[in-house]
Amino acid sequence: MNKILLVEDDEALGLAIEFSLINEGYEVVRASGVKEAKQQFDRDTFDLAILDIGLPDGNGYDLCLHFKKQNDSSVIFLTALDEEANVVMGLDIGGDDYITKPFRVKELMSRVKVQLRKQARLETSSVILTSENIKIDTSQVKAYKNHECIPLTNLEYKLLTAFMMNAHKALKRNEILLKITDGDDVFFDENTLSVYIKRLRDKIEHDPKNPQFIVTQRGLGYRWSKDVSKK
Known part of the structure; x- marks a missing residue:
């Protein structure tokens, strides 16, 4: 119960x-x-x-x-x-x-x-996602950069997971919103999503102004541009 x-x-x-x-x-x-x-x-x-x-x-x-x-x-x-x-x-x-x-x-x-x-x-689900120096352990609900835990908010963690689970796929903004809310009511607009993506880039990218992991697909949305292994 x-x-x-x-x-x-x-x-x-x-x-x-x-x-x-x-x-x-x-x-x-x-x-x-x-x-x-x-x-x-x-x-x-x-x-x-x-x-x-x-x-x-x-x-x-x-x-x-x-x-x-x-x-x-x-x-x-x-x-x-x-x-x-x-x-x-x-x-x-x-x-x-x-x-x-x-x-x-x-x-x-x-x-x-x-x-x-x-x-x-x-x-019940447990998977480890690894992309170069970035790793997610879903069993612990934690993300790591260079083996050090990244202090992510709940939504930042969901964003990172959504990107790494869909590596190399261009995700539209509304598609990202649906993935991180599991289809529930969305409480913020696409401009707010941009703020969260900027914060996530600040935490995972070596140079946030020249992102290598989360890249912008002009006219489409965003894409995780690196290979991701799952185990």
């Missing part, structure tokens, strides 16, 4: 979500603030966390950072804020999904199922 941590300070909404999660067969631990949630994090292991961003004693961003230090399980943010900056910030620090209030509880249940399926696939 999957165990989910729900952090929501709105009592009525929290109870409604908790009831629906239990009805779907999940074990649920509920907290109403940052301090209480951190105590739950530290004493137990969770398969997924649903975090409200606005909390009385802090915010969901801090909780996400605390959570991700301990494991790579999924995080879904609940928020009343829909500005792109807030979306990008949540995804940048390791969030996996984002739903804006008010929302239908059934929609949240669908997103929970998607994230748990992704988690299960990561746990």
